[in-house]
Amino acid sequence: MSWQTGLIKTILDPKNLIISTDVAVVIADKYPKARHHYLVLPKEDIASIFQLSKKHLPLLEELHLLAHNIIEVRGENERDFRIGFHAEPSMQRLHLHVISKDFVSSCLKTKKHWNSFNTQLFLPYDSIYDRIKVNGCIERLPKDKLKELHDTPLNCNQCEFVAKNIPTLKQHLQEHYEL
Numbered sequence: 001m002s003w004q005t006g007l008i009k010t011i012l013d014p015k016n017l018i019i020s021t022d023v024a025v026v027i028a029d030k031y032p033k034a035r036h037h038y039l040v041l042p043k044e045d046i047a048s049i050f051q052l053s054k055k056h057l058p059l060l061e062e063l064h065l066l067a068h069n070i071i072e073v074r075g076e077n078e079r080d081f082r083i084g085f086h087a088e089p090s091m092q093r094l095h096l097h098v099i100s101k102d103f104v105s106s107c108l109k110t111k112k113h114w115n116s117f118n119t120q121l122f123l124p125y126d127s128i129y130d131r132i133k134v135n136g137c138i139e140r141l142p143k144d145k146l147k148e149l150h151d152t153p154l155n156c157n158q159c160e161f162v163a164k165n166i167p168t169l170k171q172h173l174q175e176h177y178e179l
Contacts, residue, residue, distance in 0.1 A: 007093040011041055019069055023062050026070045031107040036076060036100035040066045046094040049085050049128060049138045064125050067098045084124040086116055087141050101157060102177050111154060118157045119149045
């Protein structure tokens with residue numbers, strides 16, 4: 001099994017499941033990019049957002065409910081989280097990210113990591129749901145748009161600061177957390 005299919009292996013082991021329903025599970029991200037980083041996955045084998053259609057709207061609603069449940073179970077505030085999907089998924093198996101906005105983590109190591117959650121490479125749940133409801137599917141972003149988003153400067157998600165590199169950004173983010 002390749003690293004891209006690692007999520008499938010993870011959800012097959014009950015000890016990894018924080019919440020489980022008949023249709024979906026919640027797990028902790030193995031390489032969290034923030035203090036709180038969870039993944040909500042369907043039990044149904046759906047490779048990515050690009051396989052979703054209108055028939056999946058009830059499933060998406062269940063995934064979203066579980067996203068809110070994990071925030072509540074952890075005693076956190078929803079306004080401190082982002083809930084959404086990557087526009088360019090790297091792992092096989094549809095998964096909804098539930099990630100705190102602090103981005104304080106030793107696993108946050110690259111500009112790609114940062115931009116995948118803090119640019120239009122991160123698609124909020126409501127945006128995906130609405131697109132599927134209206135259009136019946138999700139279109140891939142053009143390659144030139146993907147490159148542009150990957151090349152976006154390291155803009156702080158909490159203020160106007162622009163970092164020159166990841167270590168500087170991480171130090172700056174830590175300062176926000178300590179306030």
